[in-house]
Amino acid sequence: ILVVVPASLREQWREALDYFFHIPARIISSRHRREMERQLPAGANPWEYYPYLITSVDYAKQAAIKNQILEQRWDVVLIDEAHQVAKPHQSGPHHRVRMDRCQLGEAVAASSRVKHLLLLTATPHNGYTDSFASLLRMLDVGAVTGPVHVPQIVRSLAARHVCQRRRQDVEEWFRDDPSRSPFPE
Secondary structure, three states, rough: EEEOOOEHHHHHHHHHHHHHHHOOOOOOHHHHHHHHHOOOHHHHHHHHOOOOOOEEEHHHHHHHHHHHHHHHOEEEEEEEEEEHOOOOOOOOOOOOOOOOHHHHHHHHHHHEEEEEEEEEEOOOOOOOHHHHHHHHHHHOOOOOEOOOOOOEOOOHHHHHOOOOOOOHHHHHOOOOOEEHHHHHH
C-alpha cells in the first residue's frame, strides 16, 4: 500500500492506518529515508522492502523518486487531497501549465504495476471541467472524451466511480439521533 498525501498529513495518515486498520505504515521522505536505509539489509530498496508506505506528493513527484515508486508493484495507491494532482485549468490548446503533481498522478494511474487507485479529496471541485476530468481520466473508466482543454464528461459513467458526501447526507444519517450530530444547530 502506498499513501500519497500533502506532507502535513503524513503523521495523521500513519496514526489512522495504525489505529483503524492495524497497518504499521512507515513515512518515507528524504529525512526518513536515511534512517530507514540504516535499518535495511545491504542493498535493499525501501520502496520494495516496506509493504506499507506514506509519502508526500511533493517528494513523490521528483523524477528519481517517481521512477522508484513506479518500479514497484502496489495493491493499492491512495492519493489524499487528490485535487492537488488534478491538471491545472488550461484555457486553450496552446496554454501551458505546470504539471509536476499531475504528471505524478497520471503516471501512477497509467502504471500496470498499480492494481487499485483511490483518489480522495474533501475539497470542492474548482469549477473547471478540464481539471475535474483529469482525475476521471486517471481512473481510466471511459468517462471522459475530447481534448484535455475542452473535455466532455459522460456523467452516467462518471457517477459509477465518484462517491460524494455532502453535509446534508451526513445530517440525514443523524436524523434518528440528532444529539449525535457533529454539526451545531
